[in-house]
Amino acid sequence: MARQIELIQKEMLDGIAANSDLVQLNSTSKVAIYRLIVFVVAYSIWLLESIFDKHRIDIDTALYEQKSGTPRWYRNMSLDFQFGFDLITDSDKFDNSGFTSDQIEDSKIIKYCSVKESLESNRLILKVASEQGDELAPLTETQITSFKQYLIEFQYAGVKINVVNNPADKLVLNMSVYRDVLVLDENGSSILNGGKPVETAIKNYMKALPFDGELVINDLIEKLRAVDGVNNVHISIASSSFYDTAINEYSPYNEIEVKTIPVAGYFEIINFDTVTYVV
Incomplete structure (x- = not known):
């Protein structure tokens, strides 16, 4: 791991101070020529060590990712x-x-x-x-x-x-959003800025999910509670349906109790008709 420039510089200055042949280089001025030379050399050493660190990381990553068959x-x-x-x-x-x-x-x-x-x-x-x-x-x-x-x-x-290679799993959220009437109207629109921040937050959460990642209901609720104008969120039923290649159509909806991984690797929310805003 690359040492800090200050540490390299101190080691060099300590070495100079301990060398009787360099006793005349004892100026404490920050602009003394030998101190400036020491800084340039220390910076060069730090830069070289940093390059070596980066090179080692690149090599380790390449070896890890290129192991055939994994x-x-x-x-x-x-x-x-x-x-x-x-x-x-x-x-x-x-x-x-x-x-x-x-x-x-x-x-x-x-x-x-x-x-x-x-x-x-x-x-x-x-x-x-x-x-x-x-x-x-x-x-x-x-x-x-x-x-x-x-x-x-x-x-x-x-x-x-x-x-x-399936179409997206369909996701339906039956949920009640307890709104701040000063910030959100009865349709969930921002009174000040327009748009529907809750729907935007849901879409952003789905986009942020890693491909083939796990949808956790409580994590989604936490994200929605952070939306300006949202006092609380209750998801009464979350359900999903995947495309069944055996019958070439979507399966019946299954309730998501805590978490789930989409069969296709990703979800699609058809609409937000099941989202209601209450006081």
Whole structure:
């Protein structure tokens, strides 16, 4: 770990003071030439040590993320998928010769990915999602077919992978918001600024959730209680529905008692019709 500049400088000055051959360099002036030289050297040493620290972190991170066959490795390989590009022969790298950096970046359609080991069977559960505007969205049929072929090219022999590319789980919140009548009107709109801050807070909370992260009802309530004009929040029923690929339609809504992880990896709130504002 890089030492502080002051510590390096002190060690150098102490060494000078203890050296009889340098006894004449005993000025206490902050602008003494030798003190300025000591500071420049100390700063250079600190900068070099800081570079070494950064280099060590980069190497450790690269080694950790590039260990082949780990869930993190599968995730990184998935995020590197380039739609419409071919692989270099006998390689798991894409042939980017002749393409601009913007074209290469635009081809990386998988923006979110989660890889976990299934507890019920010997397989990896790989969830992916792309983007449409500011919203998460599943890959198209053509895109997911291409991606699955890409997986075959690099996955370890014998490893079974279940790819989840579902539309967002639907989330319904039956809730009562106890409002400050001086700040929010009966529809939940800000009297001073307009807009609906509670709905905005819910959307922001959903966006802040990590992909394939856990929705915790109490955490959501805590966020909503911090909204200006909200005195209290009561969520009577929170329920979700996931897209069942076996029947090609959404499942019946299931109540969320404490927390849940979306099957698709992310949620979508259809509307806020079940949010009421009370005094």
